[in-house]
Amino acid sequence: MSSNPSSARAASAVPDADRLVVGLNPQQREAVLHRGSPLLIVAGAGSGKTRVLTHRIAHLIATGEAWPSQILAITFTNKAANEMRERVGALLGGVAEGMWISTFHSACVRILRREIAELGYRSGFTIYDTHDSRTLLKRIIKEHHADADGLTPAAAQHRISQLKNELRDADDLARAEGAHSPADAALVDVFRDYDWALQHANALDFDDILVQTVHLLEAFPEVRRRYQRRFRHVLVDEYQDTNHAQYELIRLLATPAEEGGPAPELTVVGDSDQSIYAFRGADLRNITHFDEDFPGTRMILLEQNYRSTQRILSAANAVIGHNFDRADKNLWSALGDGDRITVYAGYSAHDEAQFVADEIRRLHREGLGWSDIAVFYRTNAQTRALEEILVRAGVPYRLIGGTRFYDRAEVKDALAYLIAVVNPADDLAVRRILNVPRRGIGPTTEQRLVTFAAREGIDLPAALVRAEEIGLGPKVTGAMTALGGALADARAALADQPLDGVVADLLDRVGLVRALRESQDPQDEARAENLDELLAQLVDYTEREADATLADFLADVQLTAAADELDAGQGAVSLMTLHTAKGLEYPAVFITGLEEGLLPHRMSLDEVGGIAEERRLFYVGITRAQRHLALSMAVSRTAYGQTNDQIPSRFLDEIPEDLLDWRQRPEEVGGVRALGRGGRWRDAEDDVRHDGRGRRALAGGARPTHADHPGRRPASGHRWANEITTADIPRGQVADLAEGDRIRHGSFGEGIVLQLTGRGAKQVATVRFDSGARKKLVVAVAPIERA
Numbered sequence: 001m002s003s004n005p006s007s008a009r010a011a012s013a014v015p016d017a018d019r020l021v022v023g024l025n026p027q028q029r030e031a032v033l034h035r036g037s038p039l040l041i042v043a044g045a046g047s048g049k050t051r052v053l054t055h056r057i058a059h060l061i062a063t064g065e066a067w068p069s070q071i072l073a074i075t076f077t078n079k080a081a082n083e084m085r086e087r088v089g090a091l092l093g094g095v096a097e098g099m100w101i102s103t104f105h106s107a108c109v110r111i112l113r114r115e116i117a118e119l120g121y122r123s124g125f126t127i128y129d130t131h132d133s134r135t136l137l138k139r140i141i142k143e144h145h146a147d148a149d150g151l152t153p154a155a156a157q158h159r160i161s162q163l164k165n166e167l168r169d170a171d172d173l174a175r176a177e178g179a180h181s182p183a184d185a186a187l188v189d190v191f192r193d194y195d196w197a198l199q200h201a202n203a204l205d206f207d208d209i210l211v212q213t214v215h216l217l218e219a220f221p222e223v224r225r226r227y228q229r230r231f232r233h234v235l236v237d238e239y240q241d242t243n244h245a246q247y248e249l250i251r252l253l254a255t256p257a258e259e260g261g262p263a264p265e266l267t268v269v270g271d272s273d274q275s276i277y278a279f280r281g282a283d284l285r286n287i288t289h290f291d292e293d294f295p296g297t298r299m300i301l302l303e304q305n306y307r308s309t310q311r312i313l314s315a316a317n318a319v320i321g322h323n324f325d326r327a328d329k330n331l332w333s334a335l336g337d338g339d340r341i342t343v344y345a346g347y348s349a350h351d352e353a354q355f356v357a358d359e360i361r362r363l364h365r366e367g368l369g370w371s372d373i374a375v376f377y378r379t380n381a382q383t384r385a386l387e388e389i390l391v392r393a394g395v396p397y398r399l400i401g402g403t404r405f406y407d408r409a410e411v412k413d414a415l416a417y418l419i420a421v422v423n424p425a426d427d428l429a430v431r432r433i434l435n436v437p438r439r440g441i442g443p444t445t446e447q448r449l450v451t452f453a454a455r456e457g458i459d460l461p462a463a464l465v466r467a468e469e470i471g472l473g474p475k476v477t478g479a480m481t482a483l484g485g486a487l488a489d490a491r492a493a494l495a496d497q498p499l500d501g502v503v504a505d506l507l508d509r510v511g512l513v514r515a516l517r518e519s520q521d522p523q524d525e526a527r528a529e530n531l532d533e534l535l536a537q538l539v540d541y542t543e544r545e546a547d548a549t550l551a552d553f554l555a556d557v558q559l560t561a562a563a564d565e566l567d568a569g570q571g572a573v574s575l576m577t578l579h580t581a582k583g584l585e586y587p588a589v590f591i592t593g594l595e596e597g598l599l600p601h602r603m604s605l606d607e608v609g610g611i612a613e614e615r616r617l618f619y620v621g622i623t624r625a626q627r628h629l630a631l632s633m634a635v636s637r638t639a640y641g642q643t644n645d646q647i648p649s650r651f652l653d654e655i656p657e658d659l660l661d662w663r664q665r666p667e668e669v670g671g672v673r674a675l676g677r678g679g680r681w682r683d684a685e686d687d688v689r690h691d692g693r694g695r696r697a698l699a700g701g702a703r704p705t706h707a708d709h710p711g712r713r714p715a716s717g718h719r720w721a722n723e724i725t726t727a728d729i730p731r732g733q734v735a736d737l738a739e740g741d742r743i744r745h746g747s748f749g750e751g752i753v754l755q756l757t758g759r760g761a762k763q764v765a766t767v768r769f770d771s772g773a774r775k776k777l778v779v780a781v782a783p784i785e786r787a
Helices: 005-013 017-021 025-031 047-061 078-096 104-119 132-146 153-165 170-176 183-200 206-219 223-232 244-254 310-320 349-365 380-393 409-422 429-431 443-456 460-465 474-493 497-509 512-517 523-544 550-558 610-623
Strands: 039-043 071-075 099-104 126-128 203-205 233-236 265-270 298-302 340-346 375-376 397-399 573-577 586-591 626-633 636-639 642-645 660-663 688-691 697-698 743-744 751-758 764-771 774-778 784-786
Touching: 017 025, 017 047, 017 153, 017 642, 025 047, 025 298, 047 071, 047 078, 047 233, 047 265, 071 104, 078 099, 099 104, 104 206, 104 223, 104 244, 104 550, 126 132, 126 153, 126 206, 126 550, 132 153, 132 183, 132 429, 153 183, 153 244, 170 183, 170 610, 183 203, 203 409, 203 586, 203 660, 206 244, 223 244, 223 265, 233 586, 244 265, 310 610, 310 626, 310 751, 340 349, 349 380, 349 586, 349 626, 349 764, 375 380, 380 397, 380 573, 409 474, 409 497, 409 512, 409 523, 409 550, 429 443, 429 460, 443 460, 443 474, 460 474, 474 497, 497 512, 497 523, 497 550, 512 523, 586 610
Parallel strands: 039 265, 039 298, 071 099, 071 233, 126 203, 233 265, 340 626, 340 660, 375 573, 375 586, 397 573, 586 626
Antiparallel strands: 636 642, 688 697, 743 751, 743 784, 751 764, 764 774
8 A cells, every 4th residue: 555645646647558548449549659740640430530639638648748738639619629628537537637628719719818919909808709790890881881882791791701711801802803893892991990890899700819819920939939839739620621720820830930949749630521611611621731731741541430330331432432632541340231221212302301200200119219310401491391291290300500599689688798897898799788678778879979988088888987978868877877887896896706796796787687587578588597597607617617707708608609519318300401410420310302403512513622522511421320321312392482303413323232222213203214324323523623723624535414414415315304295105005194093113013093283294193002102103204004
């Protein structure tokens, strides 16, 4: 027994380093142990990348190669950061305290809180969310009369965000080749005034958090050197999703500020096959050219999948193999072959949804929980039919992506009060709360207050305290001074009183909760409960972070996304877009809408690399499935008030036939017949390559097929359903079909016609076959004859 129990406990706090590699496969082990050069871990879906990252961090600390405070690990979501922190903590115990494991934005906020004075800001800066930024832009656009030039707040916000993520400012925009329209010209002035207004308010928008950190490290080498000395290891997760600003941040941290100077060792984990955020500015080249950016890179492939059965992985490998801008790898599993992939072609979106509902109920009867099942789709517009049928079928479901907690008006009002306390210079926050709850401060009074503050050179809260000098009526003057006094008292109380108590007293004093409680609107009670929840969260936060300030709490709130709060345990089927599905996994997955124009989406057809990104999106969807995977489509779909014939997705053709279990093929319900090899779908769109000047060309000199020119008839002579006329219907066969007639189908056998709708080439027959199956068939093209 040790004579010094406390030292024995300290010695046992760090586990034996050798134990940290037990149970890892050879590639995972190599990734944990590698030292001495930049490391790129190409981690296939479900290959245990989080385990590798956490064990690498723990191993660095256990071997004494780095203190916890010398580790910077960056993820893209708070959920991923929390999971990584918990896992490292479980491996190391209390020794893990002090590590920087956070999102890009959270890490940058920590740096800026300490260093932003170098850039002319104060450390108590406010972070503007999307709504705040748009409100400010709306005001500036109105001041410039830029709305008359066609510039909208949403468009300006999107373009400014793009430019900032490319590390470009208003001057860069002005120098760029041309303002092609009045709106482009107006954007330059709006962009300048927007940035000026942010700085005047001592505020940053979300993009600025990254941009200003990059500027700080570029402009002040001594700051850069300080963080390079602080961090001995920088690790980045999901590197394929980084944009240009994030790439520059990592480059500045991981390369010496001067020849021979210190620099952390860089490890990145990513998978080019799962890069699906180009629309947000993600640059695939960051990972595909990593070895060029960081010479001497060691690349390790993680190909063993611990999530899915082999048939699912074989389908994923076959699909993604059609992309050429990727590291060559093939996922494999030791979990067995598993079931074949179910595929179904419905007559309509509702028919497709009925299949999904029936399969979900079957899986549930066989013992799968509702929350073990997910339905993915390319666009939110696809949910209407799914929701309707699931409700009818009694299947509990939830849509992932509703109104976020922090986007609710009453929560934003409460946060604006807190911002006004922390950062009185933030006019946007103060103006939001002037008349919430109602206290008689209308637009005219607000403008007089703003004018007074500008004339006196003071912020708005100080102007509220001096409201008697403005010359307004006694009632509104009293309301304004009371509000100003409440903000000033709260600011003073933060110096020596508990944070949660100060906030609760402030919200009570200004009457925010009371106004909701006393309202006659039944929904206001739920809104008051949301404020109670906010206060409860603040209490929890202060218990976790005893020394935290109100500014720290606000930063934590403003960096938290609703997706990070995903709760998979509510006993309901999850419905979400394929983009939302990234990073999740379910025992059973349905991917709907496998049609040209949906997946791949029509917007991708003319974009350089668009089809490749859509294929990666499909790959991500496939690899979410653990045991059961179903793919579905509709041969007709209603959009914008019109019903259109749909062509099955080219991606279906890329999955080997022996992996598929077709429950119903497109041609069996009057859809387009199969083309190409083995009677399956085939087009040449996937042979399209780009010649470097943005022009599309076909590999090998091949000529375009019907897929490149949808209006042309295929060389095979096959006719699409929408090209067939009544003249094409064989006379004397089924042209005069009537309800009650018996017919014979090539696949389903004999049955009776229950109902006929439409006429001519668009006539649809509802048939009950002797097997019990009920199908809808386009009479003109279905393989049927009279029985």
